[in-house]
Amino acid sequence: MDIDAVIVHIPRLRRYARVLVGDAARADDLVQDTLERACQKWALWRPPDAASADQVQAALRGWLLTLMHNLFANQWQQAARRRMVDWDETLGPAHDPTSDLGLRLDLQHALTLLAPQAREVLLLVAMEQYSYAETARMLDIPIGTVMSRLARAREQLRRLMEGGAPSRATLKAIK
Amino acid sequence: MSMNRPDETTLHAWVDGELAPGRAAEVAQWLSEHPGEAARAAALQAQCASLRALHAQVLDEPVPRRLRQALRRPPLQWHWPHALAAGVMLSLGLGLGYGLGSRAPGAWPQAAQAQLPVFVREAAAAHAVYVPEQRHPVEVAAQQQAHLVQWLSKRLGVQLKVPVLEAQGFHLVGGRLLPGEAGQARAQFMYQDPAGERVTLYVSVLSREDGAAAAPPVAFHWTGDESAQGFYWIDGRQGYAVSAALPRERLYALAEAIYRQLD
Numbered sequence: 001m002d003i004d005a006v007i008v009h010i011p012r013l014r015r016y017a018r019v020l021v022g023d024a025a026r027a028d029d030l031v032q033d034t035l036e037r038a039c040q041k042w043a044l045w046r047p048p049d050a051a052s053a054d055q056v057q058a059a060l061r062g063w064l065l066t067l068m069h070n071l072f073a074n075q076w077q078q079a080a081r082r083r084m085v086d087w088d089e090t091l092g093p094a095h096d097p098t099s100d101l102g103l104r105l106d107l108q109h110a111l112t113l114l115a116p117q118a119r120e121v122l123l124l125v126a127m128e129q130y131s132y133a134e135t136a137r138m139l140d141i142p143i144g145t146v147m148s149r150l151a152r153a154r155e156q157l158r159r160l161m162e163g164g165a166p167s168r169a170t171l172k173a174i175k
Numbered sequence: 176m177s178m179n180r181p182d183e184t185t186l187h188a189w190v191d192g193e194l195a196p197g198r199a200a201e202v203a204q205w206l207s208e209h210p211g212e213a214a215r216a217a218a219l220q221a222q223c224a225s226l227r228a229l230h231a232q233v234l235d236e237p238v239p240r241r242l243r244q245a246l247r248r249p250p251l252q253w254h255w256p257h258a259l260a261a262g263v264m265l266s267l268g269l270g271l272g273y274g275l276g277s278r279a280p281g282a283w284p285q286a287a288q289a290q291l292p293v294f295v296r297e298a299a300a301a302h303a304v305y306v307p308e309q310r311h312p313v314e315v316a317a318q319q320q321a322h323l324v325q326w327l328s329k330r331l332g333v334q335l336k337v338p339v340l341e342a343q344g345f346h347l348v349g350g351r352l353l354p355g356e357a358g359q360a361r362a363q364f365m366y367q368d369p370a371g372e373r374v375t376l377y378v379s380v381l382s383r384e385d386g387a388a389a390a391p392p393v394a395f396h397w398t399g400d401e402s403a404q405g406f407y408w409i410d411g412r413q414g415y416a417v418s419a420a421l422p423r424e425r426l427y428a429l430a431e432a433i434y435r436q437l438d
Contacts, residue, residue: 003246004246004370004371006246007238007243007246007309007371008309010238010242010243011233011234011235011236011238012234014233014234014236014238014242015230015231015233015234018230018233019226019229019230028239028241028242031242031245032241032242032245035242035245035246036245038246039245039246039247107225107226107229108229108230111229122226123226125191126191126222126223126226126227127223127226127227127229129227131191131193132188132191132193147184147187147188148184150187150191151183151184151187154187154219154222157222158218158222
């Protein structure tokens with residue numbers, strides 16, 4: 001398989017990166033880093049055994065997204081001090097450090113306020129429509145973590161979009 | 176229905192299609208009996224839909240050149256013809272323009288974009304449009320080369336030849352018929368190397384007003400436009416433009432190879 005097989009996936013990678021980092025130029029930088037990494041690691045890429053052409057393409061896209069995730073994770077870990085939202089796995093879905101913003105935000109802006117870990121899970125499941133198991137494998141986290149991050153990310157996003165105060169009472173009732 | 180209220184992760188799993196069919200049906204049944212929770216599930220589905228629509232226009236944008244080039248391995252070692260071409264250029268000296276061997280070396284200044292012949296601007300536009308094309312880069316593929324040449328020759332009104340650039344590492348992908356600015360028939364041939372780099376050769380038949388030269392000398396002119404760089408030349412009534420995202424030296428080698436074969 002030739003590395004040119006990667007080309008057809010670039011538009012999808014660009015869109016994913018664009019939503020993930022929120023800025024067009026920085027998104028393309030991330031895609032470029034990903035493609036360069038793919039070149040370096042191309043010899044390691046193996047299509048799945050006995051797979052159809054579509055399955056090979058899906059696996060290749062997953063591999064590229066995994067490379068992008070690793071680069072992205074390095075970026076935000078290095079910039080951890082500048083993170084806008086603290087992230088603590090032990091806190092429940094009702095905890096929202098952004099709840100006092102009191103602003104109605106557009107979707108992209110609201111996404112950039114989510115913790116990067118939460119954003120990745122949300123985008124892989126809701127936008128790219130990967131299964132929980134595939135998402136867990138790409139991000140190298142347990143499937144239970146995918147589910148808890150997903151629930152919290154959706155709730156935070158909803159509240160950021162509505163711009164209202166957190167409605168803990170409602171959440172209590174649901175649980 | 177005896178089912179208990181589904182917990183939060185079950186509701187999300189239902190929205191994401193992660194539940195087994197039997198379990199999903201139970202949740203759907205329970206939601207149909209609890210409109211408040213059904214509305215919340217619908218809101219989650221709407222959130223998914225808005226995420227899928229976010230920046231979806233990026234999916235239709237052409238891939239920026241720098242990203243296509245990020246996939247290219249480091250440039251190959253130059254082979255003999257390139258090295259020779261580079262030597263020829265060095266011997267002419269910088270800033271002199273790039274004349275052709277025994278024909279008069281045309282010491283033309285680098286043309287500004289505004290002064291470029293119309294066909295060169297057409298060539299740059301056609302290059303920019305079709306080079307990123309993945310599914311339909313050409314109208315007629317190289318497998319039908321005889322038909323391609325016959326068809327384009329008939330439309331342009333001159334007998335065309337398709338240069339062979341295998342020695343330079345490029346194979347023919349195919350060609351297409353294009354409209355010039357004043358509705359004339361133009362031809363574009365596309366070549367590709369094993370790394371996927373593409374070169375286009377744009378062929379036009381010029382009228383006197385278009386800049387057709389009465390006689391030689393023929394000179395290569397460089398167009399250093401950001402979007403498409405290349406060389407163009409006018410040989411009698413025919414104007415040629417070679418474009419690619421390649422270093423000037425390699426483009427020169429291609430232009431020279433094409434010129435030699437068409438002469």
